[in-house]
Amino acid sequence: MTREFTIKVPASSANIGPGFDVLGIGLNLYLTLSVSINESSPSKISQQDPYNVELTYSGSGNENVPLQSDLNLITKTALYVLHANNISSFPIGTKINVNNPIPLGRGLGSSGSAIVAGVLLANEVGGFGFDKNRCLDYCLMIERHPDNITATMMGGFVGSFLRNLSNNEFQIVNQDLNKILPSPNTPKNFIPSNAPLNLGTHVKYPWNPLIKCIAVIPQFEVKTEDSRNVLPSNYSRNDVIFNLQRLAVLTSAVGDLKPIPDVIYNSMQDSLHQPYRKVLIPGLTEILSSFTPKTHDGLLGICLSGAGPTILCLATKNFDQIANDIIEQFKSHDVKCTWKLLEIADEGAIVEQGSKL
Numbered sequence: 001m002t003r004e005f006t007i008k009v010p011a012s013s014a015n016i017g018p019g020f021d022v023l024g025i026g027l028n029l030y031l032t033l034s035v036s037i038n039e040s041s042p043s044k045i046s047q048q049d050p051y052n053v054e055l056t057y058s059g060s061g062n063e064n065v066p067l068q069s070d071l072n073l074i075t076k077t078a079l080y081v082l083h084a085n086n087i088s089s090f091p092i093g094t095k096i097n098v099n100n101p102i103p104l105g106r107g108l109g110s111s112g113s114a115i116v117a118g119v120l121l122a123n124e125v126g127g128f129g130f131d132k133n134r135c136l137d138y139c140l141m142i143e144r145h146p147d148n149i150t151a152t153m154m155g156g157f158v159g160s161f162l163r164n165l166s167n168n169e170f171q172i173v174n175q176d177l178n179k180i181l182p183s184p185n186t187p188k189n190f191i192p193s194n195a196p197l198n199l200g201t202h203v204k205y206p207w208n209p210l211i212k213c214i215a216v217i218p219q220f221e222v223k224t225e226d227s228r229n230v231l232p233s234n235y236s237r238n239d240v241i242f243n244l245q246r247l248a249v250l251t252s253a254v255g256d257l258k259p260i261p262d263v264i265y266n267s268m269q270d271s272l273h274q275p276y277r278k279v280l281i282p283g284l285t286e287i288l289s290s291f292t293p294k295t296h297d298g299l300l301g302i303c304l305s306g307a308g309p310t311i312l313c314l315a316t317k318n319f320d321q322i323a324n325d326i327i328e329q330f331k332s333h334d335v336k337c338t339w340k341l342l343e344i345a346d347e348g349a350i351v352e353q354g355s356k357l
């Protein structure tokens, strides 16, 4: 008998200006895993894989994404959850077809979506029955800021934080990822630390569905790690207050029945990450400051999406004009872009039993 299920996981945009490592929105661009398990007639490829998986992949970065289960982020994540719960491998004859339209390393949460998909995959094959909050604990063991993964898992517009950890929990959560995620050198009887309970807390804020998201996506990658390395380790009181004030207003302003462009635009300003990231993204400061509700009717706000380099605009109309003008501005810095009009994904990640049509 063949067991089949599908996992559908949205992309996300983190920060939304002032909410550095705090705010995220789920976006309707879906990483999809079509999984089938047939223990009685395993394919040759799954028999050769160290953990019984035949992995196929289409979509963004397909020439570089590894297909061996202890090298690929989705299956490595799933193996971590299986190993932490005393299951040493995927079932014999596991086939996973991944379709991924989320561009890699562009600030649309591709790694967060891969991690969420991996945890949900393990939850299904291991039959653990974890709820989404418990699944988030495992995600947080791998991606240690909660903004992308919470938005991806839960959907909607979310604010989140990690709870205070005891010393022991801190050591567990912050250990080297190589001690958690398997690699080709990992001994087969290895059992990594389990995730502490209730690591994250989140709320969903209201979002006016008239507000759409324009993602202008430069054709170059910025690795999140590199984009975090350019940030200072300390901030002035003024800069922190600047962001907190705007964050408080923004979380309510985008849910208003009649969004007020100036309020949203001004509350999407940031002084904690965007100013420092301009060294990695040609034209960033100029673009963020020259697109306003006055220059572009329908524009509500503009920010760097996640760690960049994608620019995220919130808007109610005039989408083509806004996107094309940003693309033109990037062009003057020799940066080519594509763009997508996206909507908020309210539902978050889902698992559907039965084969994908």
Ligand SMILES: Nc1ncnc2c1ncn2[C@@H]1O[C@H](COP(=O)(O)OP(=O)(O)OP(=O)(O)O)[C@@H](O)[C@H]1O
Residues within 6 Å of the ligand: 012, 014, 031, 065, 072, 073, 074, 098, 100, 103, 104, 105, 106, 107, 108, 109, 110, 111, 112, 114, 148, 222, 223, 224, 225, 305, 306, 307, 308
């Ligand atoms: N579907 C996937 N399958 C395998 N690996 C993936 C997948 N999606 C992302 N990755 C891995 O994650 C890396 C990108 O992660 P990174 O955190 O740098 O960017 P991002 O998640 O796209 O952006 P941000 O966190 O700013 O929104 C890729 O280079 C790849 O190694």
Ligand SMILES: N[C@@H](CCO)C(=O)O
Residues within 6 Å of the ligand: 014, 015, 020, 021, 022, 145, 147, 148, 224, 227, 228, 273, 306, 307
């Ligand atoms: N909050 C994170 C999101 C990217 O993963 C950052 O801006 O670095």
